[in-house]
Amino acid sequence: DADVTQTPRNRITKTGKRIMLECSQTKGHDRMYWYRQDPGLGLRLIYYSFDVKDINKGEISDGYSVSRQAQAKFSLSLESAIPNQTALYFCATSDYGSENTGELFFGEGSRLTVL
């Protein structure tokens, strides 16, 4: 079983719908992240959380919100989806101890299509 699990893996929705992407991890890491990948742009940080009570915006947080329900769970919501939010979304985790290397552990991704 994957250490970082994302659901759903694929989702097609319509403009204006509310969507939630969920992430759970069994690595015991405190830090969790949401990135999106677009062709030609690499991975860009949407939100991150260093512990359950800590939520921070990344470089492209507009149109998104997050919830850190527990140490192991971090969900990403699109309140009113729009077509340019069509992308591949990745959840990632890191250990406080890996702060000196920056290593992240990624889930397998959630492909979202907004029509």
Add this chain to the structure above:
Amino acid sequence: DQQVKQNSPSLSVQEGRISILNCDYTNSMFDYFLWYKKYPAEGPTFLISISSIKDKNEDGRFTVFLNKSAKHLSLHIVPSQPGDSAVYFCAASLMVYGNKLVFGAGTILRVKS
């Protein structure tokens, strides 16, 4: 404004030869540089990293070189194998901001047998 740039969208190499993937950055404050590898339908996986105080780090067939004066790093894969075919992302981090990685756009590597 992209702080980490991978200017080659793709690279094709013959099996057994060297693959060289390049990355440039603009922020001289970055502490660590990392390379991630991504196969289709999978998440990126960590490959190798280098601290900003070093100029080379080697791990088996993979070597990363850092040239701070040029704000340039490269990943060398020797010898290249067909299983190395993947997308390679260069990333950089600032320790003071935690593990917030800044990624390049990626380079698709194809190793031909």
